[in-house]
Amino acid sequence: xxxxxxxxTQDILPGExxxxxxxxxxxxxxxxxxxxxxxRTPIFEHTELFARGVGESTDIVQKEMYTFEDKKxxxxxxxxxxxxSTVRSYVENKLxxxxxxxxxxxxxxxxxxxxxxxxxxxRQFYQFGIEAIGSKDPAIxxxxxxxxxxxxxKAGLSNLxxxxxxxxxxxxxxxxxxxxxxxxxPRIDEFCHDCQxxxxxxxxRILDCKKDRDHELMATAPSIQDYLNDESRTYFEKxxxxxxxxxxxxxxxxxxxxxxxxxxxxxxxxxxxxxxFGAITTLAGGGRYDGLVEGIGGPESPxxxxxxxxxRFLSAIDAEGIDLPLQDGIDLYxxxxxxxxxxxxxxxxxxxxxxxISSEMDYTGKKLKGQFKAADRLKAKFIAVLGEDELAQxxxxxxxxxxGEQIEVKLDELIQMMKAHKKA
Ligand code: HAM
Numbered sequence: 001x002x003x004x005x006x007x008x009t010q011d012i013l014p015g016e017x018x019x020x021x022x023x024x025x026x027x028x029x030x031x032x033x034x035x036x037x038x039x040r041t042p043i044f045e046h047t048e049l050f051a052r053g054v055g056e057s058t059d060i061v062q063k064e065m066y067t068f069e070d071k072k073x074x075x076x077x078x079x080x081x082x083x084x085s086t087v088r089s090y091v092e093n094k095l096x097x098x099x100x101x102x103x104x105x106x107x108x109x110x111x112x113x114x115x116x117x118x119x120x121x122x123r124q125f126y127q128f129g130i131e132a133i134g135s136k137d138p139a140i141x142x143x144x145x146x147x148x149x150x151x152x153x154k155a156g157l158s159n160l161x162x163x164x165x166x167x168x169x170x171x172x173x174x175x176x177x178x179x180x181x182x183x184x185x186p187r188i189d190e191f192c193h194d195c196q197x198x199x200x201x202x203x204x205r206i207l208d209c210k211k212d213r214d215h216e217l218m219a220t221a222p223s224i225q226d227y228l229n230d231e232s233r234t235y236f237e238k239x240x241x242x243x244x245x246x247x248x249x250x251x252x253x254x255x256x257x258x259x260x261x262x263x264x265x266x267x268x269x270x271x272x273x274x275x276x277f278g279a280i281t282t283l284a285g286g287g288r289y290d291g292l293v294e295g296i297g298g299p300e301s302p303x304x305x306x307x308x309x310x311x312r313f314l315s316a317i318d319a320e321g322i323d324l325p326l327q328d329g330i331d332l333y334x335x336x337x338x339x340x341x342x343x344x345x346x347x348x349x350x351x352x353x354x355x356x357i358s359s360e361m362d363y364t365g366k367k368l369k370g371q372f373k374a375a376d377r378l379k380a381k382f383i384a385v386l387g388e389d390e391l392a393q394x395x396x397x398x399x400x401x402x403x404g405e406q407i408e409v410k411l412d413e414l415i416q417m418m419k420a421h422k423k424a
Contacts (some may be wrong), residue, residue: 006123008124010122010124018327019314020310023155023317024128024310026155027108027151028106028108030150030151030154031106034143034150035104036105036147037104038108039089039106041079041086041088042085043078044076045084046076046077047075047076049084050077050080050084052084052295052296053262053295054080056201057261058202058261059259060113060259060260063114064080064113065077065080065112066080066112066113079112080111082307086105086133086305087131087292087293090105090131090301102134102135102303103132104132106128106129107127107130108126108127110124110125110127111124111125111126111127113125119315120278120315125309126309126311128151128308129306130147130148131305132144132303133301133303138235138239138241139242141242141266141304142239142243142248144286145306146243146248148270155313156317162250162269163250163253163270164253164267165224165253165254165256165257165267166224166225166232166236166267167204167224167258167263168224168227168232169264170264172227173264175229176204176224179227180204180206180222183221184203184206184217190215191206191212191215192209192212194211195211204257207221207255208257208259223254225252236265239266240252258285262289262295263287263288264288265290267286267288269282269284270308271283272315274316275319276319278315278319283308283316284307284308285306287305288304289303289305329381331352331357331358331422332358332382332418333359333360333374333384334349334359334361334383334386335368335371335372335383335385335386336361337386337387338388338391341386341387341388348414351415352414355419360374360380381401381421382401383398384397384399384409385397390411395410396408
């Protein structure tokens with residue numbers, strides 16, 4: 001019997017996991033600079049949270065959730081995204097009552113969606129996301145967008161395209177919805193089944209339909225920009241002004257509607273323009289969600305955030321041919337010959353490691369040649385050869401693999417020597 005990994009999931013193996021850690025560290029460092037703090041919420045929540053939070057009419061809730069009953073018959077769902085859980089926690093833990101507002105949070109972790117897997121689309125994928133809750137200042141919209149761009153730029157990406165739109169406030173959206181229904185209703189039977197259901201549930205999502213995107217009514221559909229009321233228009237103008245002030249380039253796309261129901265005002269996506277990136281070019285998406293906190297039972301607290309997939313981030317890095325400056329190689333390999341030398345090496349290695357010297361030895365009974373090969377594979381900066389003779393004289397032969405130089409070092413001075421090298 002053999003076991004295979006479930007469809008749409010991946011093993012991240014050593015060699016690859018270092019790249020993950022590298023970009024996750026960029027995300028963490030950027031959050032520290034922008035003053036966003038980490039939140040860790042459960043991988044599963046009560047299903048109702050996502051139905052309410054993400055929205056009943058969304059593809060996520062209708063088709064893509066991993067939902068099951070626990071042993072007590074409660075409906076549980078593996079989180080498909082991080083915003084609903086973050087907002088649940090914000091309300092449950094009364095983070096709104098803390099003195100520092102807005103509450104600025106970030107998360108990194110796996111999300112689950114039962115989608116058709118393809119390059120860049122997985123059933124388990126990792127999101128890095130942030131949420132700023134408790135402020136309706138266009139400057140925070142610009143901050144959130146700028147943080148996302150900074151993360152990509154720090155990793156060296158340059159073929160990026162930021163697309164923004166305003167979905168307006170409730171009033172603007174109500175007017176726009178009505179206009180869309182009027183536009184599509186007379187010919188809705190020419191559209192797919194999903195769009196027919198969307199017509200009255202959430203007509204904005206029709207604009208996002210992949211099946212019907214070439215229908216002539218798509219091109220002539222009314223634009224949200226024509227339905228923004230004064231307040232929404234002013235808000236959007238201010239967001240754009242701040243983006244310009246801080247040097248973030250953007251393109252306005254009035255057809256950008258996001259796939260989740262909680263958005264209003266600012267919505268944005270970041271795409272990769274890199275050649276060969278693949279069919280799915282969206283790296284990150286986010287927007288403002290005034291009303292979501294109240295929808296989940298909290299006080300009025302407007303919010304905005306985004307999430308990016310780590311998988312797509314790394315693919316974009318590959319597509320741009322960027323070599324990440326990963327830490328490579330260990331400090332020292334101890335090649336031991338003979339039983340006594342090996343026994344001594346075990347405790348010496350332990351002391352070295354406690355001093356923070358990355359070091360390794362052989363545990364598979366290799367001869368000296370094999371141990372040298374292993375040291376080479378590990379890209380050891382130094383190799384210490386310890387045989388019975390050296391042990392008797394309390395010395396070790398240390399080879400600098402960069403220069404080829406060999407020196408004799410007293411056994412009780414090896415740790416000091418390695419520490420000095422590490423500092424230099
Ligand atoms: P979303 O657009 O559904 O938004 O997902 C955000 C990002 O997650 C996408 O741009 C993509 O990078 C990644 N993503 C989504 N689905 C998959 C998948 N199946 N495989 C790989 N990557 C995927 C949200 O999730 C919102 N919670 C974002 C947000 C935060 N809005 C406000 N705050």
